[in-house]
Amino acid sequence: xxxxxxxxxxxxxxxxxxxxxxxxxxxxxxxxxxxxxxxxxxxxxxxxxxxxxxxxxxxxxxxxxxxxxxxxxxxxxxxxxxxxxxxxxxxxxxxxxxxxxxxxxxxxxxxxxxxxxxxxxxxxxxxxxxxxxxxxxxxxxxxxxxxxxxxxxxxxxxxxxxxxxxxxxxxxxxxxxxxxxxxxxxxxxxxxxxxxxxxxxxxxxxxxxxxxxxxxxxxxxxxxxxxxxxxxxxxxxxxxxxxxxxxxxxxxxxxxxxxxxxxxxxxxxxxxxxxxxxxxxxxxxxxxxxxxxxxxxxxxxxxxxxxxxxxxxxxxxxxxxxxxxxxxxxxxxxxxxxxxxxxxxxxxxxxxxxxxxxxxxxxxxxxxxxxxxxxxxxxxxxxxxxxxxxxxxxxxxxxxxxxxxxxxxxxxxxxxxxxxxxxxxxxxxxxxxxxxxxxxxxxxxxxxxxxxxxxxxxxxxxxxxxxxxxxxxxxxxxxxxxxxxxxxxxxxxxxxxxxxxxxxxxxxxxxxxxxxxxxxxxxxxxxxxxxxxxxxxxxxxxxxxxxxxxxxxxxxxxx
Amino acid sequence: xxxxxxxxxxxxxxxxxxxxxxxxxxxxxxxxxxxxxxxxxxxxxxxxxxxxxxxxxxxxxxxxxxxxxxxxxxxxxxxxxxxxxxxxxxxxxxxxxxxxxxxxxxxxxxxxxxxxxxxxxxxxxxxxxxxxxxxxxxxxxxxxxxxxxxxxxxxxxxxxxxxxxxxxxxxxxxxxxxxxxxxxxxxxxxxxxxxxxxxxxxxxxxxxxxxxxxxxxxxxxxxxxxxxxxxxxxxxxxxxxxxxxxxxxxxxxxxxxxxxxxxxxxxxxxxxxxxxxxxxx
Numbered sequence: 001x002x003x004x005x006x007x008x009x010x011x012x013x014x015x016x017x018x019x020x021x022x023x024x025x026x027x028x029x030x031x032x033x034x035x036x037x038x039x040x041x042x043x044x045x046x047x048x049x050x051x052x053x054x055x056x057x058x059x060x061x062x063x064x065x066x067x068x069x070x071x072x073x074x075x076x077x078x079x080x081x082x083x084x085x086x087x088x089x090x091x092x093x094x095x096x097x098x099x100x101x102x103x104x105x106x107x108x109x110x111x112x113x114x115x116x117x118x119x120x121x122x123x124x125x126x127x128x129x130x131x132x133x134x135x136x137x138x139x140x141x142x143x144x145x146x147x148x149x150x151x152x153x154x155x156x157x158x159x160x161x162x163x164x165x166x167x168x169x170x171x172x173x174x175x176x177x178x179x180x181x182x183x184x185x186x187x188x189x190x191x192x193x194x195x196x197x198x199x200x201x202x203x204x205x206x207x208x209x210x211x212x213x214x215x216x217x218x219x220x221x222x223x224x225x226x227x228x229x230x231x232x233x234x235x236x237x238x239x240x241x242x243x244x245x246x247x248x249x250x251x252x253x254x255x256x257x258x259x260x261x262x263x264x265x266x267x268x269x270x271x272x273x274x275x276x277x278x279x280x281x282x283x284x285x286x287x288x289x290x291x292x293x294x295x296x297x298x299x300x301x302x303x304x305x306x307x308x309x310x311x312x313x314x315x316x317x318x319x320x321x322x323x324x325x326x327x328x329x330x331x332x333x334x335x336x337x338x339x340x341x342x343x344x345x346x347x348x349x350x351x352x353x354x355x356x357x358x359x360x361x362x363x364x365x366x367x368x369x370x371x372x373x374x375x376x377x378x379x380x381x382x383x384x385x386x387x388x389x390x391x392x393x394x395x396x397x398x399x400x401x402x403x404x405x406x407x408x409x410x411x412x413x414x415x416x417x418x419x420x421x422x423x424x425x426x427x428x429x430x431x432x433x434x435x436x437x438x439x440x441x442x443x444x445x446x447x448x449x450x451x452x453x454x455x456x457x458x459x460x461x462x463x464x465x466x467x468x469x470x471x472x473x474x475x476x477x478x479x480x481x482x483x484x485x486x487x488x489x490x491x492x493x494x495x496x497x498x499x500x501x502x503x504x505x506x507x508x509x510x511x512x513x514x515x516x517x518x519x520x521x522x523x524x525x526x527x528x529x530x531x532x533x534x535x536x537x538x539x540x541x542x543x544x545x546x547x548x549x550x551x552x553x554x555x556x557x558x559x
Numbered sequence: 560x561x562x563x564x565x566x567x568x569x570x571x572x573x574x575x576x577x578x579x580x581x582x583x584x585x586x587x588x589x590x591x592x593x594x595x596x597x598x599x600x601x602x603x604x605x606x607x608x609x610x611x612x613x614x615x616x617x618x619x620x621x622x623x624x625x626x627x628x629x630x631x632x633x634x635x636x637x638x639x640x641x642x643x644x645x646x647x648x649x650x651x652x653x654x655x656x657x658x659x660x661x662x663x664x665x666x667x668x669x670x671x672x673x674x675x676x677x678x679x680x681x682x683x684x685x686x687x688x689x690x691x692x693x694x695x696x697x698x699x700x701x702x703x704x705x706x707x708x709x710x711x712x713x714x715x716x717x718x719x720x721x722x723x724x725x726x727x728x729x730x731x732x733x734x735x736x737x738x739x740x741x742x743x744x745x746x747x748x749x750x751x752x753x754x755x756x757x758x759x760x761x762x763x764x765x766x767x768x769x770x771x772x773x774x775x776x777x778x779x780x781x782x783x784x785x786x787x788x789x790x791x792x793x794x795x796x797x798x799x800x801x802x803x804x805x806x807x808x809x810x811x812x813x814x815x816x817x818x819x820x821x822x823x824x825x826x827x828x829x830x831x832x833x834x835x836x837x838x839x840x
Contacts, residue, residue: 051639053667093640094667094686210683212586217697219588221622229585263693265758272622276615277758280693318691321669421611421756503646 028072033558035136036064039088040551046498047508048533049549053095054088061086061095065102065136076107078118082170089139090169092546100170103143112152119143119167122160124181124201125240127328128255128287128311132166140322143167144177157184166315166324173324174208175315197242201255205326207232211316215261218280218318223270228282234260234313236327247296255287255311262312263320264351280317285310287329298363306332308353309380332357333375334390336408339470339488340430340450344412345535346386352379367396371406384425387411404434414464417535423495426463427455442479448472448486454494465532466494466505482516488532522557594630594703597710601819601833602699603634603661603675604769605668605688607642608649611756614765616672619692621768623699631699632817632835633769634747638662641671648754648761651808658771660778677702677830678821707733709820709832712793717811717838722802724838726775726816729793736787738824740831741780744798746773747815751808769815772808775800780821814838 039062043055054061062085069078082102090096105118121143123131134141146164153159163178181201188194207215215230240253259282269279286309293302306329314324329348332355336342357375364370370393377386392406408430414423432450439445452468472486490497493505500506514527531548604620606613620633637653639662644652665675665687673688676698680687689695712729726744747769755765775798787794803809819833 051663091667091669091685093670214683214694214697216586216588217700218693220591220700221626221693221696227588229587231583231585233583271618272625274618274621276618276692278612278615278692318694320691415759419611419758421759422761 028070028074030068030070031559032066032068033556034064034066035556036062036554038062038553039548042550044530044547044549046506047510047530047549048498048547049530052088052093052546054086055549058086058095061088063087063089063136075109077105079104089136098170102141102170103167114150116148116150117146119145120148120162120164122148122162123328124179124203125199125238125253125255126251126289126330128253128289128330129201129236129238129257129313129327130177130179130203131326131328133328138322141167141169142325145172146177156186157182159183166326168323173315174210175205176208177203177205177315177326179203193244193246195242195244197244199238199240201236201238201240203236203326205234205313205315207316211318214316214318215280222279223272225270226279228261230261230282231259234258236313247294249293251289251291253287253289257285257311257313259284260313261317262310262314262351263317266351283310285312287311289330300359300361302357302359304332304355304357304359306330306353306355307380308348308350308355310351312350332377333386333388334359334373336390338432338434338448338450339472339486340452340468341390341408341432343452343468343534344410344414344426344428346377346412347417347535349377349379349385352381353385354378354380354382369394383413384411385413385416400438402436405432407431420496424455424457424463428463429453442477444476444478446472446474446476448474454492457495462492462494464494465490465497467492480518482514482518484512484514484516486513487511490532521559523555525552525554527552527554591626594627594700596630596703596705596707598630598703598705598707599833599835600627600631600699600702601634601677601817601830602631602695603636603665603678605638605640605662605665605671605673605675606635607637607640607671608653608753608755608767609643609645610641610671611758612670613641613672614755614757614762616674616692617768619695620674623696626696627699627703630703632819632833634745634771634817635767635769636662636665636771645754645756645761648763650753651751651806653767653770653772655773657774657778661771661774664778674698678828679830707832708736709733709787711818711832711834713818713834713836715816715836715838719811722804722811724800724802724814724816726798726818726836728796728798728818730783730787730795730820731793732787732789732791734789736785738822739785740783740787741821741823741828742776742783742796743780743819743821744775745771745817746775746800747817748772748808748810748813749815750810750813773800775816780823782823783820785824811838 041054041059043050049055064083066081079101080103083099084096087096103119105116105120107116121132121134132142132144144162144164145167146162148160148162150158150160159182161180165172165176179202181199183199186196212230212232219227234257236255236257238253238255243250261280261282264281265278267279267281268275268277289306291302291304308329313326315326316324329350331348333346355377359373361369361371373390375388378384389409392404394404396402410428412426414420414426430450430452434448436444436446450470454463454466456462469489469491472484474482474484476482488510490508493507497505498508510530510532512527512529514525517524528551529548533547534545602620602623604616606616623631624633636658638659639654642654668686668688669690672692673690674695675688681689681698689698710731710733714727716725749768751767751770752764753767755762783794802811816836817833819830821828822831
């Protein structure tokens with residue numbers, strides 16, 4: 001009740017401030033956005049879209065976010081209303097219903113000092129020790145509910161400090177977080193072609209008494225051999241710098257955390273009745289990340305490397321999956337966009353990962369671009385987790401047509417990423433072609449064709465779901481309408497493909513029809529979808545998504 | 560420039576203060592003390608033969624049963640999710656309509672394994688089923704801190720020739736019980752050797768214990784009224800059940816009967832007491 005009263009008071013204050021400021025000053029700006037998705041769930045037990053409440057008795061579900069931001073010389077403010085109705089976003093196997101104020105903040109600039117209170121999205125460096133952000137496809141929203149002060153010490157240095165508790169849906173976790181960072185920017189040389197942007201970050205998390213109580217309860221259950229002395233606090237520090245040397249940009253970041261509690265799913269625990277995998281441990285952690293890129297004369301090269309060891313930091317170590325994470329470790333593979341090239345994506349491993357990536361683009365002619373991307377991810381024991389070769393050639397013929405084509409070759413450690421025992425490393429080979437043809441100034445037709453060939457195990461059975469064919473036709477009638485029709489066909493079913501009652505693997509179609517209507521900054525879509533189970537990732541944070549069958553209506557608007 | 564110097568000195572002072580004054584007092588872990596209560600806690604493990612993380616849950620459940628000897632009763636619910644038999648490996652299918660109904664009744668849950676402990680929704684958990692194995696013991700301990708309301712007396716008879724089981728149950732209230740209650744009686748089987756997925760392999764000869772096979776009451780239990788009092792005679796019930804023919808399972812020596820009473824007052828379903836009996840001791 002106290003929390004509600006406080007929130008109501010703050011909201012009243014916010015609304016009062018906005019209305020009074022609007023009347024007082026005409027130079028304020030109101031902006032925002034609305035995003036909503038409504039799902040009609042149509043059970044299809046063949047593809048595995050069943051046995052959750054949405055398919056069994058709820059049938060309709062929705063999510064919506066409505067943002068408002070007000071900016072003026074006097075202050076900035078923002079508020080967001082969130083709604084989840086029979087939603088499967090929180091847990092793909094369950095239903096979630098709630099609504100309320102998902103975010104609000106007030107911000108005031110006083111000379112060189114900037115003050116913010118409320119829900120704060122921010123990060124230190126690339127996010128390795130701290131990142132508060134929102135990723136709606138996975139319902140990640142870990143804003144800090146607290147205060148932040150930032151001060152411009154000079155033209156070159158800025159310091160900021162913040163403290164608060166991490167948000168979880170319409171509540172906050174008990175544990176508290178505080179941090180600070182100092183960032184600078186210098187240019188050297190007469191022509192100022194060389195610049196440095198150094199930064200130092202610090203973060204501390206203090207577990208609440210309740211969380212420590214849970215940890216103590218866990219450790220009471222451990223044998224002496226697996227016990228350790230828990231501590232309330234973890235301290236982390238990072239150094240980062242961006243060096244610009246003309247066409248060369250070098251970003252480097254190193255981070256360290258002192259010994260902290262985390263769950264290691266691969267550590268062996270001695271239980272009373274035997275051993276089992278997975279236990280809490282307390283270790284220090286490190287991350288080293290480097291990215292160097294060159295751009296010039298039609299050539300673009302980016303080389304990246306990252307080493308991660310024991311770097312899983314949560315507001316509450318007893319939380320799992322994507323819950324309660326304080327930080328974000330950048331992914332080290334290409335962020336693909338075609339349907340079959342995105343089927344297998346590696347989730348960032350925060351306990352043991354050594355990753356390298358090279359991305360090269362070259363403009364051969366004005367209308368011809370070639371690109372190659374190679375990534376290799378192993379654990380620190382050199383076990384292969386993920387490897388990818390991706391090529392792309394883009395050719396434009398006058399303004400009449402454009403073709404994008406290439407291949408993708410992958411090795412994906414499904415046993416580790418999806419915890420599927422005794423499955424081989426999934427091997428894929430995906431050729432793809434995307435052809436855009438402009439019928440006239442307003443009409444165009446685009447087709448996509450992709451084929452995924454998968455490897456076979458020792459019994460001759462195809463890996464995972466086996467081979468796929470994907471085809472899509474898209475008709476665009478500018479400026480308002482887009483129609484798409486696509487099908488993903490499991491042409492040669494594999495070990496994990498759905499089976500019929502006699503155990504025969506089924507070659508199923510997963511069709512999709514979309515109609516999009518765009519009017520200024522408003523976008524509407526109506527889709528009929530049959531979607532196979534797969535992995536959904538945002539920036540290396542992934543989760544397994546079950547199959548979907550149904551109709552989806554989406555609206556998004558910005559103003 | 561002056562600001563940078565102030566900042567430098569401030570940061571140095573803060574680091575110095577922390578180095579000498581921020582040493583954290585260590586938290587000590589108390590030794591395990593067996594509960595003094597006579598309560599028996601029911602742990603319903605949502606599990607499945609195709610669930611690679613579930614052997615870890617079953618190991619933990621076995622440890623709880625051993626650690627809290629006679630005071631924890633375990634049930635393995637192979638309902639639907641990740642419970643489908645393993646192709647070319649499994650001999651048996653533990654799924655049936657009764658088990659599916661129970662799993663659906665206890666859902667939603669985040670994933671498997673998950674333990675439903677006395678059917679209590681613990682504070683801070685998103686679901687009735689607790690999917691963090693390491694938290695199970697703490698929640699079991701919490702249940703022992705609750706007052707004991709009821710004790711059971713029971714007598715099991717098994718006729719080898721007809722494979723018929725008969726059980727007489729007496730319920731003795733330790734205090735007045737003004738609410739509404741339901742009685743549940745489950746049929747479990749242990750020592751079933753069959754395939755089970757593990758994190759890194761499929762274990763062909765895994766020993767499945769406390770597998771829920773059937774219920775002698777309805778899946779939501781049988782309503783037994785309320786207003787019980789220690790001053791009144793015990794409430795008694797009798798159930799009979801015929802074991803199906805053995806197909807390698809349904810071995811009488813491996814059959815366990817698990818009974819428990821839930822407080823269904825106001826739509827709740829918290830387990831207030833449980834017991835476990837064997838056909839052949």
